Amino acid sequence: MIDKEMFSGILKxxxxxxxxxMKDHTTFRTGGPADCFITPGSMDALISAVDICKREEIPFLVIGKGSNLLVGDKGIRGVVIKIDAPLDKTAISREGGKITVDAMAGISMMKLASYLMVEGIGGFEFASGIPGTMGGGLYMNAGAYGGELKDVVVSATCITADGDIKERTKEELDLSYRHSSLMENGDIVLSVKIELFEKDREDIKALMDDLKERRREKQPIEYPSAGSTFKRPEGYFAGKLIADSGLKGASVGGACVSEKHAGFIINKGDATSADIKALIEHVTDKVLRDTGVRLVPEVRFTGEF
Ligand SMILES: Cc1cc2nc3c(=O)[nH]c(=O)nc-3n(C[C@H](O)[C@H](O)[C@H](O)COP(=O)(O)OP(=O)(O)OC[C@H]3O[C@@H](n4cnc5c(N)ncnc54)[C@H](O)[C@@H]3O)c2cc1C
Known part of the structure; x- marks a missing residue:
């Protein structure tokens, strides 16, 4: 039984x-209720809250901006811990030409990219249009337009499954295409250290503007979604396979394969998570039948469907 008393003195x-x-905390705008939903206001509060959940053996899920999550319509049992602002501070250290940025897990990658532009720090432009947090970004090894977090990450401070606070090296994080070791070991990211370089502000801005325009042109950003629904299968593009299978515009309830970019499943307004899941399964089956390629969702499924 979860009650307020459990977190007394820790959470306001x-x-x-x-x-x-959870539909209020996912970019798909779907998902049923979380039994308990907490937003710790400090690192100490976050660490204590995780400790309490572990000690009391209450299931918990850490989320960032919910921009890669499909939460079941029956919701999430246990505690959802949202790491967002105010856990979004950054510290910059400059040594010679080398710049290290230590960013808390709750900072949005978009906000960090804008801040780094103002500071004249380059190398993070690729992340300027990814609507997740640094914690969620590291978990997914988020990337776009030829860059990924793997290119810039030095280390991350995490709560391990044993409850220890440990600095994980880049090697331990085992970053590869939309994969990190966090997916297997259950580490919770507190902060991420990245290495960047000095760059002219105008050049950073020009690159970020270009990437923004490319996104606006190609992606259905006007609709709720979780970005690319599927991972890129080796040697193919998911969007092209889906379009070639004649699935542009295919729908289940309020879930629809975007006409603008078939790699995106969008919520046309009244979709449930069950609609989105059914459409993902339909697309996977049809593409497998037509091409022999099995699409794997990039979106993470969680909660009860
Ligand atoms: C319009 C749109 C465009 C997108 N474009 C891109 C893109 O170009 N490239 C790309 O890679 N992705 C893209 N995405 C997907 C998404 O933004 C990324 O996967 C992002 O990294 C998810 O971050 P988040 O904070 O929202 O994580 P969430 O969706 O909240 O969580 C994702 C996973 O990370 C885990 N997690 C979150 N925070 C932590 C933490 N602190 N410690 C441990 N685990 C944690 C969660 O448990 C969950 O399993 C897009 C999404 C949208 C909606």
């Missing part, structure tokens, strides 16, 4: 909610 009144609709 407005940092704990019950039966919180």
């Amino acid at each position: 009144e407005n940092e704990i909610r019950f039966s919180e609709p």
Whole structure:
């Protein structure tokens, strides 16, 4: 049984909610209620909250901006811990030409990219249009337009499954295409250290503007989605395979394969997570039948469907 008392002295009144609709915390705008939903206001509060969940053997899930999550319509049992602002501070250290940025897990990658532009720090432009946090970004090894976090990450401070606070090296993080060791070991990211370089502000801005325009042209950013629904199969593009299977515009309930970019499943307004899941399965089956290629979702499924 989860109650407010468990977190007393750790969370403020407005940092704990019950039966919180997850559709308010996912970019798909779907998902049922989380039994308990907390937003720790400091690193100490976060560490203590995780410790309590472990000690009391309450299942918990850490999320960032919910931009890669499909949460079941029946919601999430246990505690959802959202790491977002105010856990979004950064520290910059400059030594010679080398610049190290230590970013808390809750900072949005978009906000960090804008901040680094103002500071004249280059190398992070690729992430300027990815609507997740640094924690979620590291978990997914997020990337776009030829860059990925793997290119810039030095290390990350994490809570391990044993409850220890440990600095994980880049090697330990085992980053590869949309994969990190966090997917296997359950580490929780507190902060991420990245190495970047000095760059002219105008050049950073020009690159970020270009990437933004390319996204606006190609992606259905006007609709709720979780970005690319599927991982890129080796040697193919998921969007092209889906389009070639005649699935552009295919729909289940309010879920629809985008006409603009078939790699995106969008919520046309009243989709449920069950609609989105059914459409993902339909697309996977049809593409497998037509081409022999098995698409694997990039989107993470969680909660009860
Ligand atoms: C319009 C749109 C465009 C997108 N474009 C891109 C793109 O170009 N490239 C790309 O890679 N992705 C893209 N995405 C997907 C998404 O933004 C990324 O996967 C992002 O990294 C997810 O971050 P998040 O904070 O939202 O994580 P969430 O969706 O909240 O969580 C994702 C996973 O990370 C885990 N997690 C979150 N925070 C932590 C933490 N602190 N410690 C441990 N685990 C954690 C969660 O448990 C979950 O399993 C896009 C999404 C949208 C909606």
